[in-house]
Amino acid sequence: MESTDSKHEIVIVGGGICGLATALALHRKGLKSIVLERSKILRSEGGGIGVLPNGWRALDQLGIGSHLRTVALPLQRGRDIFLGEDKEQKIEYVSGDVRCMARNDLIRSLADALPAGTIRFGCEVSSVDYDSVTKFTRLLLSNGSYIEAEILIGCDGGRSIVAELLGLKPAKEFGVVATRGLTTYPNAHSLPIEFHRHFKGDVRVGILPISHDLVHWFVTFPTRQLTGEKFPRDENAIKQMVIENIEKLQDLPAKVKEVIHLSEPESLSFSHLKYRPPGELLLGRLRKGTVTVAGDAMHVMGPFLGQGGCSSLEDAVVLARCLGSAAAVKNNVDGIEKEERSARIEEALEKYVKERRMRVAQLSMHTYLIGASMAATSKLAKMAFGGAMALFFRNGAAQNEYDCGQL
Ligand SMILES: Cc1cc2nc3c(=O)[nH]c(=O)nc-3n(C[C@H](O)[C@H](O)[C@H](O)COP(=O)(O)OP(=O)(O)OC[C@H]3O[C@@H](n4cnc5c(N)ncnc54)[C@H](O)[C@@H]3O)c2cc1C
Structure with a gap:
């Protein structure tokens, strides 16, 4: 031995x-x-x-x-916003x-x-x-x-x-995928200091400000909606996939889309959610x-x-x-x-x-x-x-x- x-x-x-x-x-x-x-x-x-x-x-x-x-920063509240339904509720x-x-x-x-x-x-x-x-x-x-x-x-x-x-x-595996990233605003963002999630069907887009110039975001959707590779590793492929998904959400506020568009490629990650x-x-x-x-x-x-x-x-x-x-x-x-x-x-x-x-x-x-x-x-x-x-x-x-x- x-x-x-x-x-x-x-x-x-x-x-x-x-x-x-x-x-x-x-x-x-x-x-x-x-x-x-x-x-x-x-x-x-x-x-x-x-x-x-x-x-x-x-x-x-x-x-x-x-x-x-x-x-x-302490987040002041959490809100779920249901796109196209004119409805929102508190994230308990x-x-x-x-x-x-x-x-x-x-x-x-x-x-x-x-x-x-x-x-x-x-x-x-x-x-x-x-x-x-x-x-x-x-x-x-x-x-x-x-x-x-x-x-x-x-x-x-x-x-x-x-x-x-x-x-x-x-x-x-849950059959749900998540993409996440960070966006820096050199001159500070104007987002409220709160956690908000936007829902449309089975797609969720979440925004969490970290500080006045840094924001974390995520997008989750069912694996069956995945169009490209099962495990995209390349940051450009991940970004393209997220953008394709959020662009389909017509009612998603432009400010939220902007957070994702401006995100730093090296901060992007993709995962199949597990339990x-x-x-x-x-x-x-x-x-x-x-x-x-x-x-x-x-x-x-x-x-x-x-x-x-x-x-x-x-x-x-x-x-x-x-x-x-x-x-x-x-x-x-x-x-x-x-x-x-x-x-x-x-x-x-x-x-x-x-x-x-x-x-x-x-x-x-x-x-x-x-x-x-x-x-x-x-x-x-x-x-x-x-x-x-x-x-x-x-x-x-x-x-x-x-x-x-x-x-
Ligand atoms: C999309 C997403 C969003 C999340 N959001 C939140 C959130 O908002 N709040 C929250 O609390 N949690 C959140 N989580 C969960 C959280 O990220 C994990 O629970 C946490 O990171 C687990 O930490 P860990 O150290 O147990 O495992 P990991 O972070 O997976 O670390 C395991 C480490 O072990 C190393 N390793 C593995 N195998 C070996 C080996 N054989 N030899 C040596 N090293 C090895 C790896 O390299 C890695 O560094 C989220 C998870 C996901 C997927």
């Missing part, structure tokens, strides 16, 4: 929002970790990210909330401290608060292997080296290799020995409530709190037998899974109903999904009230 090149107490796979937030939360609890990120630089694809009050609570626990509030979940920020600001603030050397760029994990006797996980990197982890946390997104190790199935079924979150295995998952690796969900990233920040706080309070982890091996230490780690991770399972299953169910209704072609199916939502998720702002507690 090949030798192990290095051994670490806590290894996090993935340096996205969740991986970096988890490393930071652990650092604040005095626990050292390393983050293996396959990309060579910090990744901040997607333009902006909406952060709701529950997300801000988590950011405050991480100690970066105050700084981030200086780069993202836009209540309290809701702001949109550039993903780059969030990712950079998380990374800057970490001790030097925590993030290992260009480290792609090719396979993971858990030894139930030693309770260590062996990770094979794409450069052929091996790393051993006493605790492994998979924050490797919607196609997680760590989730696969736990036996979770690959995430499913982990709520049933799998309720009943699936979210921990195996000293291995667990967080963020999209655990609960990738539709972005319709702006909760995927916010709940990933909550995961980070809860996970670090649970591990931090397991004395064995903090005190290292001194005076504690290896088996006793592993048992305490497993207990801490189980506590984390227990605390998160219902929370993320609920968010996943709510977003699933919205996505399924968007993708459905029959009126009856749309009504059924809408009825289930009205029955189970009457209070649209309830998820904002969640408090992940102190670190």
